[in-house]
Amino acid sequence: MERIDALVIGAGVVGLAIARALARAGREVIVLEAESAMGLHASSRNSEVVHAGLYYPPGSLKARLCVAGRERLYRYCERRGVAYRRIGKLVVATGERQHDALARIESNAQACGVHEVRIWDRDQVRAMEPAISCTRALWSPATGIIDSHGLMRALLAEAETHGAVLALGNAFTRGRATGDGIEIETADTRVTCDLVVNAAGLHAQAVASAIEGIASSSIPPRYLCKGTYFTLTEHAPFAHLVYPVPDTASLGIHLTLDFAGAARFGPDQQWVDTIDYTVDPTRVDAVYPAVRTYWPALPDGALAPGHAGIRSKVQAPGQPMADFVVHGPTEHGVANLVSLYGIESPGLTACLALADHVLERIGVAPATDD
Numbered sequence: 206m207e208r209i210d211a212l213v214i215g216a217g218v219v220g221l222a223i224a225r226a227l228a229r230a231g232r233e234v235i236v237l238e239a240e241s242a243m244g245l246h247a248s249s250r251n252s253e254v255v256h257a258g259l260y261y262p263p264g265s266l267k268a269r270l271c272v273a274g275r276e277r278l279y280r281y282c283e284r285r286g287v288a289y290r291r292i293g294k295l296v297v298a299t300g301e302r303q304h305d306a307l308a309r310i311e312s313n314a315q316a317c318g319v320h321e322v323r324i325w326d327r328d329q330v331r332a333m334e335p336a337i338s339c340t341r342a343l344w345s346p347a348t349g350i351i352d353s354h355g356l357m358r359a360l361l362a363e364a365e366t367h368g369a370v371l372a373l374g375n376a377f378t379r380g381r382a383t384g385d386g387i388e389i390e391t392a393d394t395r396v397t398c399d400l401v402v403n404a405a406g407l408h409a410q411a412v413a414s415a416i417e418g419i420a421s422s423s424i425p426p427r428y429l430c431k432g433t434y435f436t437l438t439e440h441a442p443f444a445h446l447v448y449p450v451p452d453t454a455s456l457g458i459h460l461t462l463d464f465a466g467a468a469r470f471g472p473d474q475q476w477v478d479t480i481d482y483t484v485d486p487t488r489v490d491a492v493y494p495a496v497r498t499y500w501p502a503l504p505d506g507a508l509a510p511g512h513a514g515i516r517s518k519v520q521a522p523g524q525p526m527a528d529f530v531v532h533g534p535t536e537h538g539v540a541n542l543v544s545l546y547g548i549e550s551p552g553l554t555a556c557l558a559l560a561d562h563v564l565e566r567i568g569v570a571p572a573t574d575d
Contacts, residue, residue: 209235212389212398214377214412216243218353218556219548220404221360226560228367229572232400236369237391239376239408244357247406247549250482250514252434252461252472255279255289255349256551259296260451263316266529266562271551272318274558275347278356281557285359287352288464294348294446295330297339299498303450307343310450314345321346336442338501348446350462353553360556377405382418382539400567403544407480407517413537413544423537425519425530425546429480430455432472433488434511439504441468449499455526456550458495469511470496476522477515484510519547529559533566543567 213224216238224236240246255275261268282289298307307324314322323344325333330342361371381388386397405412410427413419441462449457455474462468473488473495489508496503520527530546537544543566545559552559561571 207394208386208397209233209399211235211400211402212237212396213402213404215404215406215409216240216361216371216373217246217248217404217406218244218357218360219248219406219545219552219559220402221357221364222556222560223402223404223563224369225360225364225367226557226564226571227402227569228364228369230564230569232569234364234369236364236371237375237377237389238371238373241374243361243371243373244354246480247514247516248357248553249353250512251353251550251553252459253350253353253463253553254446254461254550255291255351256554257294257314257322257345257347258317258319258551259310259314259322259343259345260456260526261317261551262528263313266531267551267555268317270529270555270558270562274551274555277557278351278554279349281359282351282356285363287355287359289349289351290464291347291349292445292462294345294448295325295334295337296343296345296448296450297330297337297499298341298450299339301340304341306450307341311343319345319347334443334445334447336502337447337499339499350446350464351553352464356553377412378415380416382416382542387416387539387542400541400569401543402563402567403542404548406548407515409517409544409546416539416542418539419537419542419544423532426521427546428518428521429477430516430518431475431477431481431513432516433475433484433513434469434471435489435492435508436511437468437470438507438509441466443468447499449495458492460496460500470508471511472514480515482513482515484513486510516549517547518549531559531562531566541567
């Protein structure tokens with residue numbers, strides 16, 4: 206049986222960041238991807254926002270890796286020529302009843318190390334975004350947008366420069382932990398790996414369940430949350446991102462901009478049982494009133510169906526947002542294996558820091574960032 210050094214299962218943005226980190230640390234890496242191209246799921250079906258780190262519980266993986274990863278990601282984009290804009294974001298309160306919640310977000314952001322945020326009054330917001338209706342807002346200048354496809358291409362190119370190989374259309378089927386490594390099977394090959402990273406995203410639980418030796422009790426449940434985005438068909442009178450005050454399970458229907466200044470609104474929230482990216486145009490009916498809480502002038506008929514994405518969550522519907530779940534040998538009982546679950550937002554922002562965290566869990570020293 207052929208033996209390989211390191212195998213990363215999943216060629217989304219997080220899997221590619223991990224492959225890059227392993228390759229730069231001197232490991233021989235193969236990235237196994239079931240699809241015909243990289244990043245076809247959550248990595249390319251999201252808001253493409255670089256998050257500042259406002260909402261996550263202080264000390265959580267999401268908070269630590271988002272704050273650490275954000276500035277690293279901006280620097281990486283500069284070095285590698287990946288398009289990004291530090292565009293800034295307003296979290297808007299539309300009534301006094303939300304002022305306490307906004308203050309809590311500011312306090313939480315400060316506790317997480319996001320010190321540049323400021324609370325603005327109505328006149329300050331109006332001076333920046335005249336079309337927005339609110340009573341108060343939190344201004345986050347560190348929030349930005351990024352070309353997620355350009356980022357994935359850059360990560361892959363750098364990984365390949367250091368010897369990594371991407372194997373597309375090569376679906377994992379099963380594995381087995383042995384005393385001599387981890388045996389991995391695909392439809393047409395069988396190899397023994399010195400170390401394995403399960404970064405399969407929506408399929409991470411299925412991959413873990415198919416590796417003999419992993420304690421089944423260590424595998425968290427998977428819940429699929431579908432979100433649909435709708436595009437504004439006319440000129441967008443905005444220059445920054447606009448978010449409502451979030452609820453316990455999502456960040457709400459927010460406004461994001463692309464690099465041409467076109468606006469889209471979303472995602473909404475629909476718990477589903479299967480992976481299906483079909484856009485239901487009738488879901489726009491609930492988007493109009495949500496957007497009009499902060500942009501009352503949104504014209505009828507101005508929103509068109511855009512795209513849908515699916516987030517893999519480890520918390521059940523109605524439960525508060527959970528942290529990233531990164532399991533190493535301590536949690537699942539298999540040496541030289543790391544499995545990642547529930548890597549939703551801010552996974553894109555945190556990808557470089559998350560990759561180093563994974564390497565640390567398997568005792569690989571990350572290369573000094575260049």
